[in-house]
Amino acid sequence: KDKQRNCGKEALVKLLRWNFGHPDFRGNQLEVIQAVLSGRDCFCLMPTGGGKSMCYQIPALAKTGIVLVISPLIALMENQVTALKEKGIAADFLSSTQTSQLKNKIHEDLDSGQPTIRLLYVTPELIATSGFMSRLKRIHGRGLLNLIAVDEAHCISSWGHDFRPSYRKLSSLRNHLQDVPILALTATAVPKVQKDVIDSLNLQNPLVLKSSFNRSNIYYEVRYKDLLDDTYADLCDVLKSAGDVCAIVYCLERTTCDDLSTHLSKNGISCAAYHAGLNNKLRSSVLDDWLCSKLQVVVATVAFGMGIDRKDVRIVCHFNIPKSMEAFYQESGRAGRDQLPSRSLLYYGVDDRKRMEFILSIAENKKSQSSNSQQGSSKKSMSDFNLMVEYCEGYGCRRKKILESFGEQVSASLCKKSCDACKHPNLVTKYLEELTAAIAVRQRHGFSKILMSSSTDAIENERFSEFWNRDDEASGSEEDISDSEDGFEVAKSVSRSKFSKTSGINEKMELLQRAEENYYQNKTHDKKANKYDKNA
Ligand code: ADP
Numbered sequence: 001k002d003k004q005r006n007c008g009k010e011a012l013v014k015l016l017r018w019n020f021g022h023p024d025f026r027g028n029q030l031e032v033i034q035a036v037l038s039g040r041d042c043f044c045l046m047p048t049g050g051g052k053s054m055c056y057q058i059p060a061l062a063k064t065g066i067v068l069v070i071s072p073l074i075a076l077m078e079n080q081v082t083a084l085k086e087k088g089i090a091a092d093f094l095s096s097t098q099t100s101q102l103k104n105k106i107h108e109d110l111d112s113g114q115p116t117i118r119l120l121y122v123t124p125e126l127i128a129t130s131g132f133m134s135r136l137k138r139i140h141g142r143g144l145l146n147l148i149a150v151d152e153a154h155c156i157s158s159w160g161h162d163f164r165p166s167y168r169k170l171s172s173l174r175n176h177l178q179d180v181p182i183l184a185l186t187a188t189a190v191p192k193v194q195k196d197v198i199d200s201l202n203l204q205n206p207l208v209l210k211s212s213f214n215r216s217n218i219y220y221e222v223r224y225k226d227l228l229d230d231t232y233a234d235l236c237d238v239l240k241s242a243g244d245v246c247a248i249v250y251c252l253e254r255t256t257c258d259d260l261s262t263h264l265s266k267n268g269i270s271c272a273a274y275h276a277g278l279n280n281k282l283r284s285s286v287l288d289d290w291l292c293s294k295l296q297v298v299v300a301t302v303a304f305g306m307g308i309d310r311k312d313v314r315i316v317c318h319f320n321i322p323k324s325m326e327a328f329y330q331e332s333g334r335a336g337r338d339q340l341p342s343r344s345l346l347y348y349g350v351d352d353r354k355r356m357e358f359i360l361s362i363a364e365n366k367k368s369q370s371s372n373s374q375q376g377s378s379k380k381s382m383s384d385f386n387l388m389v390e391y392c393e394g395y396g397c398r399r400k401k402i403l404e405s406f407g408e409q410v411s412a413s414l415c416k417k418s419c420d421a422c423k424h425p426n427l428v429t430k431y432l433e434e435l436t437a438a439i440a441v442r443q444r445h446g447f448s449k450i451l452m453s454s455s456t457d458a459i460e461n462e463r464f465s466e467f468w469n470r471d472d473e474a475s476g477s478e479e480d481i482s483d484s485e486d487g488f489e490v491a492k493s494v495s496r497s498k499f500s501k502t503s504g505i506n507e508k509m510e511l512l513q514r515a516e517e518n519y520y521q522n523k524t525h526d527k528k529a530n531k532y533d534k535n536a
Contacts, residue, residue, distance in 0.1 A: 007037045007062070015061045016054070019087055026051050028209040032183065033058050036147050041206040042183045043198055047213050048330065049311070049337035052185045053080065056149035060118040061089070065144040066110075068136070069121045071151045072164055075287070077121040079309040084119060093121035110135060113142060128169035133176055145180050148173060150201060154188035157196035159380070162330075174202035187333065190326055191407055213329070213406050217336045218344050220398040220419040222391070224431055225349030226438045232260065235317060236267045238345060239297060245314035246290075249299040250331055252320035252352070260319060261299040271297035274304045302331070311338040318346040321356055321392065324384035325405040328391070348392035350439055360385055395432060397422050
């Protein structure tokens with residue numbers, strides 16, 4: 001009777017309005033809530049900002065008893081529990097960071113037979129402990145465990161971008177607590193991951209509900225490092241002209257975070273770096289300052305990730321290409337969770353692409369050495385990355401590319417001109433043509449970027465950075481280096497002003513080719529002269 005009374009749409013909408021102030025359910029929320037309240041397992045795929053939390057928070061209010069929420073991050077649990085408590089909802093969490101006094105208090109409540117807690121957040125590690133599992137069984141024995149919600153459920157899958165070994169322990173849930181409905185929630189749309197989640201959690205005949213992954217409030221844009229004079233300055237302009245907005249800039253490496261953050265700070269932007277190389281205290285103070293708007297921009301590695309509970313992020317910038325479409329979607333998806341217009345800006349550079357290919361190939365080698373079963377997964381990383389490259393280097397709507405990579409068939413009209421390729425098709429085509437030319441030239445010598453540098457100093461710096469990058473990667477053969485030197489010499493021989501005044505790409509290519517031919521003619525001539533000298 002209790003079930004029927006609370007499962008009806010009207011009663012559930014009342015709970016939603018009363019407790020959270022939202023007028024109605026969004027997307028698949030109602031279906032998910034009704035399914036789990038009726039005792040059915042459910043797999044819920046919803047993009048970031050879609051409102052996944054409501055899918056287990058409303059059931060917690062609809063029935064007497066407890067909803068257990070498994071969440072990967074303590075910070076994420078803390079945020080949600082605080083927000084719920086502010087609304088007068090009895091929520092709590094158990095984690096290693098709490099005092100034993102506090103933990104004991106929660107344990108007492110859970111063991112009381114009439115717990116006051118409605119939502120209990122825990123980490124996956126806790127589930128694996130026998131003490132906690134026995135406690136859960138006792139609660140279940142009294143008919144008080146209504147639902148187990150596994151948030152960020154893709155962490156259970158090694159096919160996903162965010163695999164966490166501790167999530168594997170959740171496989172035992174179904175055996176121990178057979179008739180408690182399990183709700184798996186994720187924003188990761190890769191079909192293989194979805195299947196893996198359903199299998200690993202042993203969901204029984206689950207209701208599978210998938211929402212579209214279109215984030216219509218995000219404008220997608222790519223800018224090309226190889227065609228920009230100064231990417232740092234460009235980003236600085238973007239952030240300044242956006243005004244005092246909240247932003248995240250993702251970089252591949254810690255040193256880039258530090259350098260970029262210093263550069264932006266010097267230019268009057270309120271920002272700080274965040275990465276695993278900083279101590280915990282500094283990291284949490286950066287996070288706190290950013291969360292309470294003391295800081296405008298965080299320049300971070302992917303360590304700044306899941307569970308960042310700020311809804312009004314207006315810009316997510318990728319200063320380096322991410323390793324997969326999935327990672328890109330998750331990270332860029334942190335923009336605009338309040339549904340207001342927001343921006344995803346990716347700076348694409350051919351060097352970055354090569355660097356990532358190198359990193360992935362190293363990972364591939366390591367994995368194939370360690371076990372045969374992983375080979376497929378490492379090949380997959382390369383093909384995942386190729387989708388990302390296609391997003392940057394390919395023609396056509398960016399949004400369509402994102403959605404198609406997740407298996408959604410869409411037409412470009414869905415974009416409504418909210419990506420650069422749909423809004424400024426001619427301009428993007430021109431950039432892509434220039435990029436193709438730059439790549440062609442670089443493939444021979446790796447000097448187009450040098451050529452475009454604005455001063456002799458910049459040229460010198462570029463030359464050294466080319467060398468260092470090659471050394472870093474331990475891939476710089478003698479031949480590579482001499483190629484690069486040749487490129488540098490050719491570049492020096494072309495006047496920069498002449499190059500920039502030359503308008504068409506074909507003309508630019510011709511100019512380069514002529515310079516190149518001259519250079520090699522002279523070089524051969526010098527060699528012959530040398531030989532002659534020696535012989536003499
Ligand atoms: P997710 O976990 O899917 O990223 P959240 O659960 O954090 O998303 O919800 C994102 C935002 O959407 C929150 O600000 C939340 O209050 C809001 N929200 C959720 N459900 C609704 C709804 N039915 N109507 C309006 N806003 C909603």
